[in-house]
Amino acid sequence: MSRFGMYVKFTAKPGERDTLVKILLEGEAAMQAMEECELYIVNVSDTEPDAIWVTEVWSNPEAHRASLDHEETKASIARAMPLIAGVESTTIRPVGGKGLRF
Amino acid sequence: MSRFGMYVKFTAKPGERDTLVKILLEGEAAMQAMEECELYIVNVSDTEPDAIWVTEVWSNPEAHRASLDHEETKASIARAMPLIAGVESTTIRPVGGKGLRF
Numbered sequence: 001m002s003r004f005g006m007y008v009k010f011t012a013k014p015g016e017r018d019t020l021v022k023i024l025l026e027g028e029a030a031m032q033a034m035e036e037c038e039l040y041i042v043n044v045s046d047t048e049p050d051a052i053w054v055t056e057v058w059s060n061p062e063a064h065r066a067s068l069d070h071e072e073t074k075a076s077i078a079r080a081m082p083l084i085a086g087v088e089s090t091t092i093r094p095v096g097g098k099g100l101r102f
Numbered sequence: 103m104s105r106f107g108m109y110v111k112f113t114a115k116p117g118e119r120d121t122l123v124k125i126l127l128e129g130e131a132a133m134q135a136m137e138e139c140e141l142y143i144v145n146v147s148d149t150e151p152d153a154i155w156v157t158e159v160w161s162n163p164e165a166h167r168a169s170l171d172h173e174e175t176k177a178s179i180a181r182a183m184p185l186i187a188g189v190e191s192t193t194i195r196p197v198g199g200k201g202l203r204f
Contacts (some may be wrong), residue, residue, distance in 0.1 A: 005145055007109055025198045032200055039201035043107055053194050055157055063194035092145035092155050096127045096135055099141035
C-alpha cells in the first residue's frame with residue numbers, strides 16, 4: 001500500500017487567516033490519535049497574507065478518506081467553511097527522504 | 103528564530119524523472135547528518151508523470167541557505183541540472199501540527 005500525501009492551499013477570506021489557522025490546528029489532537037496520519041503540518045506564507053498551506057502524509061489513501069468522516073473533522077470543516085475563499089490541493093506520493101520511516 | 107519550509111516542484115525532462123528522483127534521494131544521507139534539516143521528503147505525482155515535489159522543513163532559513171554551499175549538495179545539483187526542465191518553489195512557515203516538534 002503506497003503512502004498518500006497532499007499539499008492543501010487554503011485562501012482565507014480577508015482578515016480570517018489566523019482564525020482559520022486556529023481551527024486547522026484544533027484538528028491536531030484528532031490527528032495525533034490517528035496512527036495512519038504521519039504528517040499534518042499547518043503553514044503560513046510570509047508573502048501571501050491570506051494563504052495557509054497544510055502538508056499531509058497518510059499511510060494510505062483510505063486512511064485519509066476515512067478521516068474526513070470523523071465527527072470531529074466534520075465539525076471542524078463546518079466551522080472553517082465560512083472563513084475560506086478558496087481551496088486548491090495537490091496530491092503527491094512520498095517515495096523517500098528524511099522525516100518519515102521509509 | 104522561525105522555521106523555514108519549502109515545497110519545491112521539479113519538472114523533469116521527459117523520461118528523466120526516475121533518475122532525478124534517485125539523485126534527489128542521494129542527498130538524503132547529507133540531510134540526515136544535518137540536525138537543522140527536519141524534513142526532506144521526495145514525492146512523485148500519479149497524475150503528472152514528469153513532476154517531483156520536495157517537501158523541506160529547516161530549523162531556520164540560514165541553515166537551508168548554508169546547506170546549498172555544501173560540496174555534496176553542489177555536486178548533486180550539478181548532476182541534476184541537465185535533467186531538469188523547470189523548478190518552482192513555494193516558501194512557507196510551519197506554525198503547528200503533527201510530525202514536527204512544536
